[in-house]
Structure formats: C-alpha cells, structure tokens
Amino acid sequence: MKRIFGAKNNKEPPPSIQDASDRINKRGESVEDKVKRLDVELGKYKEQIKRTRPGPAQEAIKARAMRVLKQKKMYEGQRDMLYNQTFNLDQVSFAAEGLKDAQQTMTALKSANKELKGMMKTVKIQDIDNLQDEMMDLMDDSSEIQETLGRSYNVPDDIDEDDLMGELDALEADMGNETEAMPSYLQPDKEPDLDDELNLPAAPTGNKVPPPGRPQAEDEWGLPAVPHASLRG
Secondary structure (H helix, E strand, C coil): CHHHHCCCCCCCCCCCHHHHHHHHHHHHHHHHHHHHHHHHHHHHHHHHHHHCCCCHHHHHHHHHHHHHHHHHHHHHHHHHHHHHHHHHHHHHHHHHHHHHHHHHHHHHHHHHHHHHHHHHHHCCHHHHHHHHHHHHHHHHHHHHHHHHHCCCCCCCCCCCHHHHHHHHHHHHHHHHHHHHHCCCCCCCCCCCCHHHHHCCCCCCCCCCCCCCCCCCCECCCCCECCCHHHHHC
C-alpha cells in the first residue's frame, strides 16, 4: 500500500519564536568567543612587531596579523547580523505576547459583560428606588415613635423659658428670706469675728489729737500714759 499511495510525511512543527531566538543567541555567543580569541592573537602579534626590527621577519608577522584582523572583521560582521536578527525576533515576540494579552483581556471582558447582563435582569432601578423610599418612611416613623414615647406627662407644650427663669429667681429670693427668719440655732454657722468678741480698742497712733480741754500724757514710746490709779488697783 505504501508503494501505491506513498508514506505519509511526518512534518515537524515549525520552531517558535523563542526557539529561533535561543538558537541565534547560541550562534552569536560562539562567534563572540572566536572574536575574543582573535583579539588575543592580535595582541601577541603586536608585541612581536614591537620587538622585531624592520625587515622580512617583521613583514611576515604583519602579514599574519593582517590575516587575523580580516577574520576578526568577518566574525564581527556575523555577530552584528545575528544580534540584529535576535533583536527583530524579540520585537516580534513582544508583539505576539501583546496580542495574546489583548485576546485574554477581550475574553475576560466578554465573560464579565455576560455575567453583568444576567445580574441586571434580576435587579431593577425602580425596585431600588422604592426600597429606599420605604426605608426613609420607616426611619421617619421610628423617629416619631421615639419622640412620642420620650414626651413628658403633665407638662404643657407652650411653656416659656423666660417665665421659668423668673420663677427660679423668685424661688431663690424666697429661700434667702426664709434663711433670715430662721432661728439662730438653725442658721448655718458663721465664722466668729475675733475683734467683736474681744472688743479691743483701736491701736493708738502718734498723731492722735486728744479732745480739747483734756491733754493726754504720752510715754517715751508715744503711747498714752497709764494712770497711776489703775496701776494701784
């Protein structure tokens, strides 16, 4: 059967962008290593040229250095080309990842939109407004009930605060009059006045003028002299 119809070709899947980028990066690293080895070899030739006198030997060293330099330039060109390819692949990979993110975002938005439409079918704005109005009415009724329950009994509503303050002042005045009419043993104790209890005379002064007709003698301190009769008694 295979001879008649032929065998089916098993094709390998095409490489991804990441696979191609990794492969090119490996090639670039290999070329970079070759450039570094050629740099080392060129350094040796430079030292030999410095130590060699002009002549056939120096010319031969320069020819070998020139060959190595051409190889270095070739590898550097390949390296730059590979780095440019890697850069292009990175840009393509970034664009592809951005498109994948956009697709996932669109899928998530579509799913959310479908769910929101299903939820909005069960929620109506008019029902919410009616519920809010009912809650406001209930709160008003509750406040009115609380105010009614907290109202004081036998207290008229048309009481003036100024009248209450006048009555309070009159009550305080009546209490003061009752305190004055109260017996002494019921009145609050007062602090005793030591001067009234002792009934001491006022302190004499040196500028006190005696009454006319009765000159008063003074002692050496300027105080009224004590009569001799009081000393004898």
